[in-house]
Amino acid sequence: MRSHKTTMVDDVELLPRQDREAALADAGYNVFELASDAVAVDLLTDSGTGTMSNDQWAAMMRGDEAYAGSSSFEDLEAAVADVMGFEHIVPAHQGRGAENVLYGALVDEGDTVLNNAHFDTTRAHVAANGADPVDCPVDGARDPDSDDPFKGDFSVETARRVVEDVGVDNVPAVVLTVTNNSMAGQPVSVENTREVAAFADDIDATFVLDACRFAENAHFVQQREPEFADDTVADIAREQLSYADACVMSGKKDGLVNAGGFVGLREQDDLYEACRQRGILYEGFSTYGGMSGRDMAAFAVGLREAVEPPYVEERVGQVQRLAGMLDDRGVPVYQPAGGHAVYVDANAALPHLPRDEYPGQAFVCELYLEGGVRGVELGRFAFPETERRDLVRLALPRRTYGPDHLEHVADTAAAVCERGDEVTGYEIVDEPEMAELRHFSARLEPLQ
Incomplete structure (x- = not known):
């Protein structure tokens, strides 16, 4: 039932x-x-097409529509910190808006961005900034009959070969997409996340986690990765996200809302400030970023519901x-x-x-x-x-x-x-x- x-x-x-x-x-x-x-039955996408809960609808009625200093933004920022562990966010109208903000701040002409597999808008934003998006899937990711429990993982071995070819100074970002949408929505293990984080640290690249479906991925980890069999989805999600320097999020997936997104950052450093200024230019002021107060209020509730x-x-x-x-x-x-x-x-x-x-x-x-x-x-x-x-x-x-x-x-x-x-x-x-x-x-x- x-x-x-x-x-x-x-x-x-x-x-x-x-x-x-x-x-x-x-x-x-x-x-x-x-x-x-x-x-009749629309399965084009799961992005922003779901049904919100009564608690989300109730939160919308309390949305603060202030242009600056919205309390609904504070609620969303607190939810992101509690559920995902990122203390600072730059809000956007949806995931691709967040991608524009982050990759526009991170990527320059001639760079290479590594990913377990770029999805369409991610690939487009990297390419639009003059960089080369390179996929690094593990062996078997493209095999529809393989029973590997984590076919969404990132191949560090492949990535190292790419770095040898293009030069370490030309790889500003390493991205891990969970779950891996371009590889049939396959999950990524926490063990692999740790390996990718260490690799990004080795080459002094920003480690970005595309966290659109972070809760679904955490559920798979709970079911398939023995280390986490006794942990909650909420705890697994925070653990996996803790290895990233930044995240990009579409609230239209595991935020359980019809609009919204953000870039999540740990520190108010130069990258945060670059994203903040780019967000003001392309999305809106730093306490709404293309969302209404109602959107942010529902988003804050949805993030908490997603890990239940x-x-x-x-x-x-x-x-x-x-x-x-x-x-x-x-x-x-x-x-x-x-x-x-x-x-x-x-x-x-x-x-x-x-x-x-x-x-x-x-x-x-x-x-x-x-x-x-x-x-x-x-x-x-x-x-x-x-x-x-x-x-x-x-x-x-x-x-x-x-x-x-x-x-x-x-x-x-x-x-x-x-x-x-x-x-x-x-x-x-x-x-x-x-x-x-x-x-x-x-x-x-x-x-x-």
Whole structure:
């Protein structure tokens, strides 16, 4: 039995097939361009799409909308310090705003930034500042059948080889993303976090933890890393975060809110001041940073709720159940499932399609046409400059969908697989200049 009940509902409608066909064609076969009311079950992202608690809604009513010195900012700063251990924050409207603030302050032209795997906006912000984003995944991270419990880990061995090539003075930052979204949402161990922290210290680089899903990662550590089997999720999260010099956070994930983010810093040093001034320029004054007082008040409550055992156990458990449903129906999924999404292996589901015909995007389009389900491609279409499998992410909004919705998703994916050899590939007919962001707005056409 779930530990919560529903106190607000929203209608769900599955449009007729012909309407879905017309909507997808109008969207240029890019599901980012679909209207939300044309989607029955929306698994495009878990970012800001979840359901807030009654306590969060109550906090919103007490939000302090002062431009400077907001008490809601003080509440958020205190929550970050208590839950995550960072005493100082530079607020932003969401995670990519925080990335702009931090990487704009850290990175210069010609630098190299190392990450276990850059996600799309992280990669774009590093590249936009003239630096080279380099992924350092561990062996087996791209193997959908490997049973390694921490396939999200950072390969220090790979990173050392990169440093030898580019020079230690050209690596200002080492980033660890937990959980590792670009590698199918796989968790990162605390042991690996310690190793990466020591490596960053060796090369005198700032160690940044991308903490968007820090609570989900801590749950996996509790379940899979023997050292922490008897610790709470809250204690594990603080331990793992304690090794980082800075963090970047999207509140739209494990902050359980619809907007907001921040850069977390330990000291009011030169980096803090550079981030603070950049935040004022791009986000807003230092005590709101693009958020309303209501947003900050709900964010402060959400951070504390995210590390509570009933919430995080049910959150990760729902993702595991969807993975099991898909696997039972013969849909090839990346195993083991991560904490926020299930990743379908489109190369295995549509083996007749070559990679240059974007099998992941083809699977995404078929999911929508078949059952009004919206997912997202995280393969060659989204990451054209990297080597990775063509995965389709089905990201579950927090505290939103029930078992019947998951059954519909699983049945829809199974139906696509059953007639997989009939599915057509796609070609890109229009795309933006910045390749790192092309999947948000590119237009495609089905191949004949």
